[in-house]
Amino acid sequence: MKIAVIGAGPAGIMASLQAAQAGANVSLFESKPRIALNLGISGKGRGNITNSCSFKDFLNHFNDKRFLKYAFKSFSNTSLIAFFENMGVKLEEERGGRVFVASGRAIDAVNALYRKLNSEKIELFLATPVDSLIIEKGVCKGLISKGKKILADKVVLATGGISYPQTGSTGDGLKFATLAGHTLQKPYPSLVALKPAELLSEELENLNLINISASLWLNGRKDSEEQGEMLFRDGMLDGPVILKLSRKAVKPLFEGIKTEIVIDFKPALSYEKLDNRILRDIEKKKTSNLYDLARGLVPAALVNFLLQKAGLSPKLNLSDLKADNRKKLRNILKEMRFEITDCGGWDRAIVTSGGISLREVTPETMESKLIENLYFAGEILDIDADTGGYNLQAAFSTGYVAGKSASTLL
Numbered sequence: 379m380k381i382a383v384i385g386a387g388p389a390g391i392m393a394s395l396q397a398a399q400a401g402a403n404v405s406l407f408e409s410k411p412r413i414a415l416n417l418g419i420s421g422k423g424r425g426n427i428t429n430s431c432s433f434k435d436f437l438n439h440f441n442d443k444r445f446l447k448y449a450f451k452s453f454s455n456t457s458l459i460a461f462f463e464n465m466g467v468k469l470e471e472e473r474g475g476r477v478f479v480a481s482g483r484a485i486d487a488v489n490a491l492y493r494k495l496n497s498e499k500i501e502l503f504l505a506t507p508v509d510s511l512i513i514e515k516g517v518c519k520g521l522i523s524k525g526k527k528i529l530a531d532k533v534v535l536a537t538g539g540i541s542y543p544q545t546g547s548t549g550d551g552l553k554f555a556t557l558a559g560h561t562l563q564k565p566y567p568s569l570v571a572l573k574p575a576e577l578l579s580e581e582l583e584n585l586n587l588i589n590i591s592a593s594l595w596l597n598g599r600k601d602s603e604e605q606g607e608m609l610f611r612d613g614m615l616d617g618p619v620i621l622k623l624s625r626k627a628v629k630p631l632f633e634g635i636k637t638e639i640v641i642d643f644k645p646a647l648s649y650e651k652l653d654n655r656i657l658r659d660i661e662k663k664k665t666s667n668l669y670d671l672a673r674g675l676v677p678a679a680l681v682n683f684l685l686q687k688a689g690l691s692p693k694l695n696l697s698d699l700k701a702d703n704r705k706k707l708r709n710i711l712k713e714m715r716f717e718i719t720d721c722g723g724w725d726r727a728i729v730t731s732g733g734i735s736l737r738e739v740t741p742e743t744m745e746s747k748l749i750e751n752l753y754f755a756g757e758i759l760d761i762d763a764d765t766g767g768y769n770l771q772a773a774f775s776t777g778y779v780a781g782k783s784a785s786t787l788l
């Protein structure tokens with residue numbers, strides 16, 4: 379009995395391991411010369427493999443809270459931690475329940491998976507892109523790679539999304555599945571930087587701000603808010619809070635909805651408290667100018683941009699500062715508004731939102747409801763989550779179910 383798995387990312391690797399352990403003869407096809415390139419660079423190279431939060435909380439971080447229930451029950455965050463530790467890869471929990479490879483090297487996790495694939499005698503075909511599936515009368519019979527027909531009893535499609543195409547995830551599987559009749563929920567870049575309408579000054583480049591609050595506004599209404607860190611990079615708004623908001627921003631943006639990000643640089647202070655703070659600072663720095671005042675409130679690299687956005691001159695003497703200008707300063711500190719016109723694109727998006735419609739896949743088996751003997755796993759599906767280890771867990775858990783069910787139904 380033969381199972382062919384397409385894509386040696388976390389989902390395809392886990393599916394292969396489960397199928398092989400159940401006694402199937404597994405062939406794993408990977409277009410790149412190495413396995414799991416995405417995993418190797420995940421978590422800024424440190425591998426944020428999963429999150430330690432509770433089952434319910436875990437589901438709340440996903441676009442769909444029902445589809446993954448079975449997969450996470452079958453193979454949870456604790457199962458994944460045990461899986462890696464059994465292979466000798468120690469994991470370590472950090473702030474926000476994020477679980478990282480303890481060595482700080484995601485590549486250690488990749489190497490352990492590689493060894494495991496070898497020990498389970500899985501036939502690994504590297505640098506072997508799959509060109510298409512063989513489907514006859516609604517049944518998947520195998521695949522075609524490099525012009526060669528490879529027959530299999532079951533096929534697991536685990537080719538990932540479209541983001542970071544340099545790692546091999548170029549959307550091939552989405553094409554194979556749609557050709558087979560599956561519905562594609564339109565893919566969008568997600569966990570991605572957002573590009574404002576205005577040019578950001580060079581001074582802002584690489585400025586990292588901590589303890590700010592950013593909110594997403596859609597057609598003039600506040601949609602959501604996140605607190606934490608942000609970064610100005612390549613003329614875009616970037617960093618953890620922006621990436622989080624991007625999950626809800628990109629689709630409406632491309633659907634033509636007015637999309638804005640509003641930044642509060644002083645979330646701990648109410649408007650009134652900030653007013654009082656500014657008044658106190660003016661009292662102390664009476665003889666100086668607005669630049670010096672603002673310098674005491676935000677990092678130096680932000681001052682000119684901030685004052686320019688508020689329409690205030692940095693040279694204005696504090697002794698001449700009128701109440702309306704003081705209010706302008708307070709308001710720009712509490713709500714700096716950026717209209718968003720674009721996002722960072724596929725080569726910067728950490729994940730792909732959208733993918734193969736979940737309505738056409740059985741959550742308990744990951745089998746296609748349309749094509750017999752075809753299974754899905756990982757980011758190819760219409761699942762996406764926040765940063766924090768959730769996306770990798772989803773890939774491993776769906777891979778686990780796909781591999782197990784494909785082999786137990788043999």
Ligand SMILES: Cc1cc2nc3c(=O)[nH]c(=O)nc-3n(C[C@H](O)[C@H](O)[C@H](O)COP(=O)(O)OP(=O)(O)OC[C@H]3O[C@@H](n4cnc5c(N)ncnc54)[C@H](O)[C@@H]3O)c2cc1C
Nearest residue numbers: 385387388389409420421426508538546756757767769770
């Ligand atoms: C920079 C970056 C950092 C990230 N950090 C984190 C993190 O810290 N925590 C987290 O949870 N998630 C993180 N993610 C997301 C996470 O890596 C993905 O969600 C996860 O890798 C998806 O796994 P997958 O197996 O479904 O797909 P992928 O990892 O994309 O693997 C798919 C594989 O299929 C192969 N393939 C594609 N087409 C073909 C074909 N035609 N034939 C053969 N092979 C093919 C590809 O080469 C690839 O190896 C990060 C992603 C990126 C890009």
